[in-house]
Amino acid sequence: MLDNTVFNDDYATYYDDLYATKKYGAEVQYLIDCFNTTSLEGFRILDLGCGTGKHALLLAQAGAELSILDRSEKMLERAVHRFEAANISVNAYQADLQSFEIDQQFDAVISMFAVIGYVTRTPDLQRLFTNIRKCLRPGGVFVFDCWHGNAVLSEKPQSRIKTFNIDDHQYYRLSETSLDILTNTASVKFTILDASSGLKTVETHEMRYFFIPELRYMLHQAGFVSIHFEPFLKPGSYITEQEWNLAVVARVCDAAN
Numbered sequence: 001m002l003d004n005t006v007f008n009d010d011y012a013t014y015y016d017d018l019y020a021t022k023k024y025g026a027e028v029q030y031l032i033d034c035f036n037t038t039s040l041e042g043f044r045i046l047d048l049g050c051g052t053g054k055h056a057l058l059l060a061q062a063g064a065e066l067s068i069l070d071r072s073e074k075m076l077e078r079a080v081h082r083f084e085a086a087n088i089s090v091n092a093y094q095a096d097l098q099s100f101e102i103d104q105q106f107d108a109v110i111s112m113f114a115v116i117g118y119v120t121r122t123p124d125l126q127r128l129f130t131n132i133r134k135c136l137r138p139g140g141v142f143v144f145d146c147w148h149g150n151a152v153l154s155e156k157p158q159s160r161i162k163t164f165n166i167d168d169h170q171y172y173r174l175s176e177t178s179l180d181i182l183t184n185t186a187s188v189k190f191t192i193l194d195a196s197s198g199l200k201t202v203e204t205h206e207m208r209y210f211f212i213p214e215l216r217y218m219l220h221q222a223g224f225v226s227i228h229f230e231p232f233l234k235p236g237s238y239i240t241e242q243e244w245n246l247a248v249v250a251r252v253c254d255a256a257n
Helices: 007-016 024-035 054-062 073-085 121-137 150-155 213-224
Strands: 044-048 065-070 090-096 106-111 135-145 160-166 167-178 187-195 201-209 224-230 245-251
Touching: 007 073, 007 160, 007 167, 007 201, 024 054, 024 106, 024 135, 024 245, 054 065, 054 073, 054 201, 065 073, 073 090, 073 160, 106 121, 121 135, 135 150, 167 245, 213 224, 213 245
Parallel strands: 044 065, 044 106, 065 090, 106 135
Antiparallel strands: 135 245, 160 167, 167 187, 187 201, 224 245
16 A cells, blocks of 8 residues: 655645755766766666656656656656656656566666665565566666665754745745664654745654665675665765765676676
8 A cells, every 4th residue: 555644745745845956966967877877878767766756857868768656646746747848758657665566677776865764664675675676687776875874873863944935935844853773763753834824734754774784685685796885975985974875886787697
């Protein structure tokens, strides 16, 4: 069953404005570098947890063939509309990460903005990684980012307030986070307040944070043979306790191996 308790209609409406300053272009270039290909022409990519489709569209505009998947109907609708406005075709699937089935193979699978963290149980994660492995062609690559457990525990998440505007209306988003160290999860309560009307939207997102040894083990178990970790958007940099966002690049062996 799809989980419709997060990224509901109201939150999805605010999403692009909340992240208007996010560096999508830099993130897509980082992905392309991770793919280790000289051209994206005909390069087939599956974007898991695509959100409103900004990463996917930029990759498609660079020549890749995109399939996108999200469990939120509203977010997926916005992503498809973005592709339609750009007159670019896309295969779109509404499904949960834990149970999706796509009978195709891809050169790359991506999952951005810590989406993997929404799969909080280890058996579900192992099933997801195995499913992703099956979706990849020989030599294919799986790239994702996630919360780094060492940083989460050493720095502890703080309550934050973010201000943003939509059509001359001012909004506030309050984030409040509590940790469960027995399950390696964070419960993040988002409250969005319309300063003019006082109307509120409230969602609680359960997120898992990760440690490198467990990810390496699960990915190896799923059949990935080369697994690389580094700070997200900082290729070649050393991973410290202050690095909240990990990038993970996991590769499938090629046909010759």
